[in-house]
Amino acid sequence: MDRTLTDIPTAPTDRVYIVIPLFNDWEALSLLLEKMTKTVAPALRKRFHFLIVDDCSVTNYASLPTDTGYSLSIMRLWRNVGHQKAIALGLSYLADQPETHTTIVMDSDGEDQPEDIARLLEASAQKPGQIIFAHRTKRRESRLFRTFYLIYKSVFKLLTGKAITFGNFSVIPPNLLRKLAHVSDIWNNYPGGVIRSRLPYQSVPAERGARLAGTSKMNFVSLILHGLSAISVLMEATAVRILLFCVITAAVSTVVITVVILLRVTDQLIISQGAIYIVFSLFIVILQAFLISLLLVFIVLTYRTQSHFIPAKQYGDFVEQIEKVY
CATH class of the missing domain: 3.90.550.10 (Spore Coat Polysaccharide Biosynthesis Protein SpsA; Chain A)
Structure with a gap:
């Protein structure tokens, strides 16, 4: 050439x-x-x-x-x-x-x-x-x-x-x-x-x-x-923003679960079956946010350590x- x-x-x-x-x-x-x-x-x-x-x-x-x-x-x-x-x-x-x-x-x-x-x-x-x-x-x-x-x-x-x-x-x-x-x-x-x-x-x-x-x-x-x-x-900036979103989502979900449990314990929540669905759904949200965050951390660490073209x-x-x- x-x-x-x-x-x-x-x-x-x-x-x-x-x-x-x-x-x-x-x-x-x-x-x-x-x-x-x-x-x-x-x-x-x-x-x-x-x-x-x-x-x-x-x-x-x-x-x-x-x-x-x-x-x-x-x-x-x-x-x-x-x-x-x-x-x-x-x-x-x-x-x-x-x-x-x-x-x-x-x-x-x-x-x-x-x-x-x-x-x-x-x-x-x-x-x-x-x-x-x-x-x-x-x-x-x-x-x-x-x-x-x-x-x-x-x-x-x-x-x-x-x-x-x-x-x-x-x-x-x-x-x-x-x-x-x-x-x-x-x-x-x-x-x-x-x-x-x-x-x-x-x-x-x-x-x-x-x-x-x-x-x-x-x-x-x-x-x-x-x-x-x-x-x-x-990707790094994107990963940080998605990570922050996952953390905020998990934190809000945790607060809502805590409120629902307190209302259920004090008998202020009328629909007990609905309370179970809410807690279970938000628990899934927290689990997904944790897994996404963990995946993003591994992706960023891999990106930083690999050789680039x-x-x-x-x-x-x-x-x-x-x-x-x-």
Whole structure:
């Protein structure tokens, strides 16, 4: 595997790398690149170096525009690893180069609009030590999908204590790229990994665009899996919150059982059979809360002691080749 970009001609030092994960979306990618030629200023486009992370697609491109940026290369993976892992591999590859540069992560379907790149880069220039995300102000999916997405964000906030209002579209400054590539959590979920890494980040508003071609692969099941992967990144915070909930539930149940027993002993509870049901039900609740708490403790302890996948060190095992298009 070629681990360097030495075959790419010398470019301006203010180059911008754009990492685009892709799975069979070659038509959308071609339209996205064409859209860039119409919406991005030529002076900025000359700085673009595209790295397309081909997530082991079963199809290949027929043709791609060759005048969108300074260069375009395709990272071919040995196997399909999923959208988030493909991003981690692309970032790790760039972090392994002799020099790091400003890096943009965006999707291939066109929902991340090229005209927002300049705004993200401007925000990054004003705050050079922070990762800048595009905060979605408007989504174009169906009402049902938007409803479930809102539920996902609410559950994420409840379980982790963190608000997540952004996706993958972001700008990473050169001084943070190698640090981010050593964050194991971006292997499961890139935005969640940034949050957990405690690297500084901000977000700027950006409207989500429409898919340029094909159909979205994000359905109800995919959304649930995506949400679970994001929550799993912040597992320790989630476990603490669930543990506190179990403790509070057990404490309240114990108080209620005590009150019921006292009322029964003093003959102030009229329905004695109902009192038995209440005590038995709450005892089951206490037992379940104890077992859940015990399970969470073991999970967290296991998570802390096991070795984690570091994308920067192990990305090469997944890369078949780097194909230079222009």
